[in-house]
Amino acid sequence: xxxxxxxxxxxxxxxxxxxxxxxxxxxxxxxxxxxxxxxxxxxxxxxxxxxxxxxxxxxxxxxxxxxxxxxxxxxxxxxxxxxxxxxxxx
Numbered sequence: 001x002x003x004x005x006x007x008x009x010x011x012x013x014x015x016x017x018x019x020x021x022x023x024x025x026x027x028x029x030x031x032x033x034x035x036x037x038x039x040x041x042x043x044x045x046x047x048x049x050x051x052x053x054x055x056x057x058x059x060x061x062x063x064x065x066x067x068x069x070x071x072x073x074x075x076x077x078x079x080x081x082x083x084x085x086x087x088x089x090x
Contacts, residue, residue: 010040010073010074010075011075015042015071016039016072016074017040017049017071018070018071019036019038019049020034020067021037021064022065022067023035023062023064024064024065026062026063032065037049043071053067
């Protein structure tokens with residue numbers, strides 16, 4: 001996905017997804033640490049976030065406690081308007 005520009009992704013329906021991940025320390029499982037993750041993703045299936053969580057579970061030592069997320073589309077179709085003219089002042 002990194003080969004696309006951010007504008008291309010937004011025009012394709014991607015929005016900014018932010019996830020707050022709480023995980024247990026590997027050496028001290030009773031302690032929790034937070035991690036903030038952000039990337040462009042597409043709702044409602046969130047394939048990029050799901051891939052990251054799967055990577056975390058298979059490659060990293062800190063077991064997940066919880067994941068909470070928000071998603072915001074940055075460009076909506078109603079935000080674009082055709083402009084027919086332009087006024088130039090001095």
